[in-house]
């Protein structure tokens with residue numbers, strides 16, 4: 001059974017009646033990785049926010065359907081959403097520092113997620129948080145460090161630890177590696193690939209960077225101005241793009257080395 005399925009989803013800004021997303025469909029099985037690429041403002045993040053049940057105020061799903069682990073999300077109450085967020089679907093975004101409180105240690109913040117989401121007592125939550133940090137390859141010392149003491153890559157790992165605390169089935173990584181340098185970016189992608197392999201985590205990877213998608217995704221959606229202009233298996237879309245816009249995106253990437261990630265087919 002799919003863990004996340006979008007069927008012809010259209011999202012409207014009710015303030016001006018503008019449709020921000022016009023017909024997105026994909027199905028994600030356990031362990032699957034779907035990529036969404038496209039220029040800034042094309043609707044990638046809004047699509048993810050719909051799947052997470054956190055659309056901005058005045059945005060609504062105008063038509064189509066989203067199924068999350070067998071639940072039609074249109075039928076969910078806010079309380080049911082709160083239950084599913086974190087434990088079924090979770091997310092990490094760009095700029096990890098902004099999601100952490102600078103005056104609390106990283107460990108205490110991960111432990112708090114564990115306490116709330118898994119209902120563990122303080123001491124057990126602390127131990128579990130240390131295990132989670134270790135699963136994202138962060139040593140015990142990180143537990144007592146403050147956000148400003150960690151690098152961007154370490155902060156993103158901490159947030160991944162918090163995001164996977166309640167063993168979600170789907171993780172959305174929305175430009176999660178964009179702000180990181182290339183080596184750290186590769187380490188974080190490796191980590192996500194490991195989690196997928198060991199836990200069957202399914203991923204939605206949003207990136208403006210085709211190299212990230214080429215390395216990592218099974219299927220890719222190319223979005224422009226709210227529409228999916230092309231969609232299919234990564235090898236097909238990246239080697240044999242049919243749409244002019246996809247060809248343009250690839251041409252831009254080739255100038256800085258996409259071919260390194262593409263194995264000729």
Ligand SMILES: Nc1ncnc2c1ncn2[C@@H]1O[C@H](COP(=O)(O)OP(=O)(O)OP(=O)(O)O)[C@@H](O)[C@H]1O
Pocket residue numbers: 013020038039040041042043044045046047056057208
């Ligand atoms: N909170 C908001 N209020 C009003 N409009 C918004 C809001 N968030 C996004 N939008 C609009 O929705 C459209 C799609 O934005 P979205 O953030 O999904 O794009 P994106 O493809 O993720 O771009 P980026 O790569 O820059 O993150 C844009 O026109 C944007 O201005």
